[in-house]
Amino acid sequence: MxxxxxxxxxxxxxxxxxxxxxxxxxxxxxxxxxxxxxxxxxxxxxxxxxxxxxxxxIPKLPSPGENYVPPSFDFASESHSLYQPSNITLPCKHIECTQNRLDMMARQLKLSQKRQVVLAQHLKSLNILAPDVKIYGALGRQREFMKYFNRNDENTFAHWNNISGLMAANGNEYNAADWRLFIDASKSSLKSVLLYIDNTKSPIPVSIHTETDENKESMQKIIDAIKYHENLWKVCADLKVVALLRGLPHKGYPKNMCFLCQWDTRYANQYQKRDWPARETIRIGHQNVIYEPMVPMETILLPPLHIKLGLVKNCNKFFVD
Incomplete structure (x- = not known):
């Protein structure tokens, strides 16, 4: 320069x-x-x-034969030194992530199988995984739980067969009073899961029924398969599922559609009248009851947020039309 x-x-x-x-x-x-x-x-x-x-x-490049003279430093005397060397040798080996720890991280982060594979690949590139960890081992992590479920020959309906074993495999202590049965349908299947009372534990799948919709036969099949009457969980569902579980029709425009009271939808001033008599007895053929209820009345819980989202969805459909 x-x-x-x-x-x-x-x-x-x-x-x-x-x-x-x-x-x-x-x-x-x-x-x-x-x-x-x-x-x-x-x-x-x-x-x-x-x-x-x-x-x-201009600085000169030292010749190859020139000896290097290291710099000298003046150290404090030993009597005035504050440094005290330790005889403890710290381990230099880094902490490796085992297969069990990787699976626990995936459960806590609620990762899917493909996302766990991506996480394992990143940890492998950083040389953090243990040698015996399988990168694609997450693709079969459901195999240890498959023994707790049964499925039909058509492979359209699956439900659990051992509730105590399934709870123990997930690290939970089973108490029927602490869990809520939630039933809901999507466009492709009808699912039921158990929700913990304060949402501090992960939901437990109960059953899944494909190629069907919300009707009496599918609800009765789920109630019988999971042995509901042996556990008597509190039931959380929308109004349509509750009507099916209580023996009421879910289609058309019935006269008495409410499972709580005798609300008359044919009454001229039905929206002005606020006080309706409660349903005290359930009789088939009376007040739109078409079959025996599947669950007791005292086990029904209405999820406000779930119902509110359904009302907003129907309202948006009305605005679009």
């Missing part, structure tokens, strides 16, 4: 004209001819480069 010391910039602090590099070196009115003889001036906050001279000589 033609200069020995490069341009040095420091913090100028408060702006002052005589200490500002831009204000001191005014370039207004310079052309290519005047710029040849223009020399930038140094200020306390900006030191222009210094060319090589006697005070700033």
């Amino acid at each position: 033609p200069f020995g010391i490069p341009m040095v910039w420091t913090d100028p602090g408060n702006h002052e004209v005589d200490q500002c590099y831009v204000c001191v070196n005014k370039v207004n009115g310079l052309n290519r001819f005047k710029a040849r003889n223009f020399r930038n001036k140094s200020v306390p906050s900006a030191q222009t480069p210094l060319l090589h001279s006697e005070n700033v000589p």
Whole structure:
């Protein structure tokens, strides 16, 4: 390089004209001819480069035969030294992630099987996984739970067969009073799961029924398969599922559609009247009851958020139409 010391910039602090590099070196009115003889001036906050001279000589490359002289340092005497060496040797081996720890991380982060594979690949690239960890082992992590479920020959209906074993495999202590049965359908299947009372534990799948919708036969099949009357969980569901479980029709425009009271939908002032008599007895053929209820009345719980979302969805459909 033609200069020995490069341009040095420091913090100028408060702006002052005589200490500002831009204000001191005014370039207004310079052309290519005047710029040849223009020399930038140094200020306390900006030191222009210094060319090589006697005070700033060009450094020389040491010869191969020249001996290297290490620098010497003055250490404090042992009597004044504050450093006390320790006799404890710390281990240098890093902590490896085992297969059980990787599975636990995936459960806590609620990762799917494909996302767990991606996580394992990243940890493998960082050399954190143990040698016996399988990258694609998550693709079959449901195999240890398959023994707790039964399925039909058509492979359209599956339900559990050992509730105590399934709870123990998930690390939970089973108490029927602490769990709620939730039943709901999607476009492709009808599912039922157990929800913990305060949502601090993961939901436990109970059954799944494909190629069907919400009707009396599918509900009765689920209730019988999971042995509901042996556990008597509290039931959380929307109004359609509750009507099916209580023996009421879920299609058309029935006269008495509410499972709680005798609300008459044919009454002219039905929306002005607020107090309706409660349903005290259930008789087939009376007040739109078409079959025996599947669950007791005292086990029904209405999830407000789930029902509110359903009402908003129907309202949006009405606005679109």
